[in-house]
Amino acid sequence: MIKKILFIGFCIVLLASLTGCGQDPDVVKLGNEGSFTAEQCLERGFNDKVIMFESKYCGHCRKTLPDFIVACEEHDVTPIILDLSEDEDMAQFETYDIELVGTPTFIFGCDYIVGVKDKEAYSSYLDAFLISKV
Numbered sequence: 001m002i003k004k005i006l007f008i009g010f011c012i013v014l015l016a017s018l019t020g021c022g023q024d025p026d027v028v029k030l031g032n033e034g035s036f037t038a039e040q041c042l043e044r045g046f047n048d049k050v051i052m053f054e055s056k057y058c059g060h061c062r063k064t065l066p067d068f069i070v071a072c073e074e075h076d077v078t079p080i081i082l083d084l085s086e087d088e089d090m091a092q093f094e095t096y097d098i099e100l101v102g103t104p105t106f107i108f109g110c111d112y113i114v115g116v117k118d119k120e121a122y123s124s125y126l127d128a129f130l131i132s133k134v
Helices: 002-019 038-044 059-074 087-094 119-133
Strands: 033-035 050-054 080-083 105-108 111-114
Touching: 050 059, 059 119, 080 087, 105 119, 111 119
Parallel strands: 050 080
Antiparallel strands: 033 111, 050 105, 105 111
């Protein structure tokens, strides 16, 4: 009888984990690179924004921040840079209902990338972002 109860309990836990039970369905989990659906993008207000999520404790963030800023300046784009180690920035991040793989993470309108890139890569993403706004 105990084995049967344990087996049923195991099945319930397994089924809950496979169906995403307990997870917030509104939170979008980001991969390494991709795009939001049009609905997700508009709901979060990303369509006209360029955002970098970083942390002062992230060495990769410190390394790539200058290249990102220069690329934005060259494209006459003012990015939002949120330091997730700061309470105020973290509070703003939480309003977006996204889950990051890591930092740095960049949002260019409805597209996102994770990790260090060079200035030319940021420029390419900014070009695509500006074309999508037209």
